[in-house]
Amino acid sequence: MTTARLTAITAVLALLTACSGDTPVPPSTPSAPVIEVPGPAVPTQERVAAVLAQMTLAEKIGQMTQLEEGSIDAGDVARLNLGSVLHGGGTAGDGSLETWSSIVHDRQREALTETRLGIPLLYGVDAVHGFGALHGATVFPHQIGLGAANDPDLMQRIGRATAIEVAATGIRWNFSPVLAIPDDVRWGRTYEAYSQDPARVSELGTAYVTGLQGANLTDATSVLATPKHFVGDGQAAYGTSTQHIFRPYVIDQGVAPVNPTQLRDVLLPPYQDAIDAGALSVMATFSSWGSTKVHSQRELLTTTLRGDLGFTGFVVSDWAGCDQIDPADFDGSMVACINAGVDMVMVPHDGDRFQQALTEAVDGGSLSMARVDEAVSRILTVKFDMGLFEDPYGDAALGAPVGTDAHRALAREAVVKSQVLLKNDGALPLPSADATIVVVGNAAHDMGRQAGGWTMDWQGGEGDVIPGTTIVEGIEARGGDQVRVVRELPASGTVDVCIAVVGEAPYAEGVGDSMDLALPGIEILDTFRGRCDSTVLVLVTGRPVLVTDAIATADAVVASWLPGTAGEGVADVLFGDRAFSGTLPVNWPRDISQVPSTPDSRDYLFPLGYGLTQ
Ligand code: BGC
Ligand code: BGC
Numbered sequence: 001m002t003t004a005r006l007t008a009i010t011a012v013l014a015l016l017t018a019c020s021g022d023t024p025v026p027p028s029t030p031s032a033p034v035i036e037v038p039g040p041a042v043p044t045q046e047r048v049a050a051v052l053a054q055m056t057l058a059e060k061i062g063q064m065t066q067l068e069e070g071s072i073d074a075g076d077v078a079r080l081n082l083g084s085v086l087h088g089g090g091t092a093g094d095g096s097l098e099t100w101s102s103i104v105h106d107r108q109r110e111a112l113t114e115t116r117l118g119i120p121l122l123y124g125v126d127a128v129h130g131f132g133a134l135h136g137a138t139v140f141p142h143q144i145g146l147g148a149a150n151d152p153d154l155m156q157r158i159g160r161a162t163a164i165e166v167a168a169t170g171i172r173w174n175f176s177p178v179l180a181i182p183d184d185v186r187w188g189r190t191y192e193a194y195s196q197d198p199a200r201v202s203e204l205g206t207a208y209v210t211g212l213q214g215a216n217l218t219d220a221t222s223v224l225a226t227p228k229h230f231v232g233d234g235q236a237a238y239g240t241s242t243q244h245i246f247r248p249y250v251i252d253q254g255v256a257p258v259n260p261t262q263l264r265d266v267l268l269p270p271y272q273d274a275i276d277a278g279a280l281s282v283m284a285t286f287s288s289w290g291s292t293k294v295h296s297q298r299e300l301l302t303t304t305l306r307g308d309l310g311f312t313g314f315v316v317s318d319w320a321g322c323d324q325i326d327p328a329d330f331d332g333s334m335v336a337c338i339n340a341g342v343d344m345v346m347v348p349h350d351g352d353r354f355q356q357a358l359t360e361a362v363d364g365g366s367l368s369m370a371r372v373d374e375a376v377s378r379i380l381t382v383k384f385d386m387g388l389f390e391d392p393y394g395d396a397a398l399g400a401p402v403g404t405d406a407h408r409a410l411a412r413e414a415v416v417k418s419q420v421l422l423k424n425d426g427a428l429p430l431p432s433a434d435a436t437i438v439v440v441g442n443a444a445h446d447m448g449r450q451a452g453g454w455t456m457d458w459q460g461g462e463g464d465v466i467p468g469t470t471i472v473e474g475i476e477a478r479g480g481d482q483v484r485v486v487r488e489l490p491a492s493g494t495v496d497v498c499i500a501v502v503g504e505a506p507y508a509e510g511v512g513d514s515m516d517l518a519l520p521g522i523e524i525l526d527t528f529r530g531r532c533d534s535t536v537l538v539l540v541t542g543r544p545v546l547v548t549d550a551i552a553t554a555d556a557v558v559a560s561w562l563p564g565t566a567g568e569g570v571a572d573v574l575f576g577d578r579a580f581s582g583t584l585p586v587n588w589p590r591d592i593s594q595v596p597s598t599p600d601s602r603d604y605l606f607p608l609g610y611g612l613t614q
Contacts, residue, residue, distance in 0.1 A: 035117055040390055047389075048380045051117065052373060059117060060376045061358045064338070066124070066316065068348035069103065077107050077121065078114035080351045083379055084344060086124040086175075087133070088319070089458025089508065095135035097402060100169035108170065108392055120392035122224070122383060124173035124316075127166045128192060129564060130158075130411070131402070132455040132466070137165050138407040138565060139451050139466060143178060143204075144542060145418035145561030147194035147585030148611070152207035154414060159211020161407045163223035167397035172386060173224045175283060175316075177208045179270040180234035182543075184596035185586055187251045188512025191452060191542025191562055193234060195585035196608055201270040206277045213278055218387030220396035227274040229285030229318060231267050231300060232256040236287045238596065241510060243286075246459075249510030253286035253324075263304075272309050280313030280382050284342060286321055296325045296333075301341030314343035314378040321346065331357040335366050343375035403467075408566060415569025420559040420582040421612040427497065427534035427555035428614070429576025430475075433482040435496040437475065438489050438532070442521040443503025443540035444472040445487065452542055452562035453508030460506030468565030471501050471538065478571040489527055498532035499574075500524050500554075503540030512542070516592060519545040525553055538570065544588040548605055559584070576614075583611035 035054045038047045052060075062081025069087040076082070085107050093099040104123050111121040131137040140146070140158050149155075166174055179201055180193040194201045205227060214222035240254030271282070284301060285294045294300055295317060305311045322337035322345055323330060334357045337345065347354045361367035383389065421428070430437060443449040447468050453460040469477070472487060479485040489498065502521045504512075519541065528535050537554035539545065542562050551557050559582075560570055572578040588606040589595050601607045 037389060044381055044384045047384050048377050051380060052377060057362060060372050061355050063376045063379050064344055065351055065354060066344050066346045067351045071349040077110040080355060081115055084122045084124060086346060089126055089454055091133040091456045095133060095456060097168060100134060101398060104170040105393060112392055120383060120388040122173050123171050124175055125171055126454055127162055127174045128176045128454050130162050131165045134402060136403045136467060138403050138411050140411050140564050141414050141418045142191045142452050142562040143194050144191045144585055145563060146204060147200055148420050148561060148582035149414060149417035150200055151417055152203045154417060155204045155207035156211035157410055158414060159208040161410055163212045163214060164221050164400060165402040166223050167221040167394055168400040168402050170394045170398050172394060174212060175226045175228060177205045177227060179205045179227045181266055182234040184238055184251055185543040186514045186517060186595060188507055188510050189252060198266045198269055200585060202273040205270050206273045209274050209277045209279050217385055220391055220394045224281055224386060225279050226281045226283050227271055227279050228283035230282050231285060232287045232289055233285040243510055246511050250513035252510030252513055255288045258290045275309050275311050281316055282311060283316050283318055284321055286318050293325045295321045296336040296340045298340040313382055315341055316344045317342045317346045319346050319348055334358060335361045338367060343378050411564055411566040412569040415563045415566045416572045416578045418561055418582050419573045419580055420584055421580040422559055422606055423551060423557040424612055425555045427536050428574060430497060430574050432575060436484040438486050438495050438498045439472045439475055440489060441501040441524050444501035445470045448506055449503040449540055451564050452506050459508050459511060462505060469567040471567040471570045474567035474571035478575050489531060494531055494533060496533050498528045499536040499538060501538040501540060504542060517546040519547050522547050522550050525550050544586060546591060548590055580613050583609050
């Protein structure tokens with residue numbers, strides 16, 4: 001065993017002991033790998049070749065297999081020679097740093113010590129707005145808010161902070177950022193995207209990749225980025241989805257009309273820039289182009305991605321994305337997927353079936369050994385370039401504090417910069433003294449709504465799901481002794497300012513596809529009639545919503561997006577302590593006839609780029 005590994009294990013055990021109070025079980029004596037891996041002084045390609053030359057077919061297929069944490073038991077990493085494990089949208093156990101670290105450590109230990117080759121695992125998660133599934137982590141605004149902030153330097157710092165909090169668990173791979181351009185804001189993933197403006201997507205996506213991956217990929221706090229979903233996830237047309245999870249999807253995973261000009265001029269440039277910035281894994285999209293699933297399109301996944309864009313890393317499928325190629329033919333779908341250019345398959349559940357399909361395909365000739373070697377080489381190259389062979393447990397990063405004051409200050413800065421002032425007839429800034437302010441609405445005191453999907457659970461949840469400051473708490477704290485902030489409209493009389501904070505219930509992916517962009521809860525504004533000297537509407541939504549009448553009624557309106565844990569940031573701009581600087585990252589429709597788009601952008605209620613400063 002290398003010294004680095006020993007140090008790493010010692011560090012993890014120390015951490016676990018400190019946190020649980022139990023005496024740790026000593027690590028089992030690792031069986032020495034039967035192959036020699038050339039050291040880091042040897043060029044990566046030679047190291048890859050040396051390992052590949054000693055691998056059996058089963059070991060190669062293992063590297064191409066990614067299984068979901070919940071579908072594996074102790075022993076499966078070794079039995080299936082797994083190259084990767086992902087933890088899907090939900091959280092691990094109690095979500096604590098200790099739980100995450102010990103799960104990741106156990107899987108890695110098994111890969112290192114119970115397989116013949118001892119090739120380290122690459123463990124992946126969706127830390128899409130900070131590590132939302134890690135209890136106590138800093139949860140930043142979702143991407144659409146950061147698109148409104150449009151600040152690449154901020155984006156890079158958020159990438160860095162996210163990487164540090166992810167790496168604290170020993171995880172080194174994040175399925176983020178989304179580089180989609182959402183054509184139709186009814187799409188449930190609109191909030192996962194930065195903007196409809198490809199220039200913003202390019203700049204912010206690139207800055208985030210740079211921050212996440214850090215100065216040097218081998219650093220223990222460097223986390224591999226995954227631009228996704230290549231390509232056309234935001235182009236699926238309304239009514240074309242056939243997916244059904246919890247409810248029928250409408251848009252997500254549907255059919256994108258083939259449009260080569262849009263592909264070249266709008267959709268590919270953000271990927272080009274992210275690749276140029278060093279992105280080494282890309283996730284394929286569930287969408288179809290024309291009638292064919294992108295997961296089976298070699299033209300896109302290989303010719304365009306590698307040939308035109310110069311991508312040299314590995315392609316990971318989306319969650320059971322290969323299965324969708326032909327739901328009636330699992331084996332054929334896996335082969336088509338890999339032949340199209342997918343190198344690692346997010347299976348995610350039935351590893352035995354997947355591996356058997358690939359083994360038979362190689363034996364039968366429908367999948368060449370050359371293609372398998374190519375895929376495995378790409379995966380191993382990234383593992384070597386990340387320094388996983390030298391520091392598989394990430395010992396230098398492990399156990400670092402998450403949700404630090406510095407990261408929370410960064411989240412607050414991000415919230416401030418992401419708020420878009422849509423209207424102000426003088427109601428803002430809020431009075432700083434001698435006033436009563438009423439703050440009501442379904443998102444006034446609801447951390448879950450504020451954080452949106454991908455927070456502790458795939459779909460997120462309402463209420464007190466994670467620690468943080470709700471918007472009303474931020475307003476109360478700022479109001480201090482000078483301003484009376486109340487959470488209910490008094491039974492009679494008038495008050496100085498009434499604020500309605502109204503938000504969407506959390507959702508993720510196609511479960512959140514909307515048919516009407518309605519906002520239940522907006523009717524609370526009716527209760528303000530005749531009772532408030534001025535009214536402010538704060539919208540906590542993952543996308544524009546159709547509340548044109550409410551916007552006309554309120555004296556001031558703020559698009560707050562899904563701000564995450566730092567509700568203080570909303571108070572900062574409402575009270576005028578910080579200036580509004582966010583601008584709309586997407587067009588805001590006036591009515592449903594303008595969705596997905598209207599020919600003349602001047603017709604929108606507010607066009608992309610709009611935002612008042614006071
Ligand atoms: C999503 C991906 C995500 C993956 C793993 C899929 O359903 O489309 O964006 O990375 O799940 O959670
Ligand atoms: C997982 C997600 C995944 C989704 C798709 C969820 O259980 O947590 O990561 O995208 O399933 O079905």
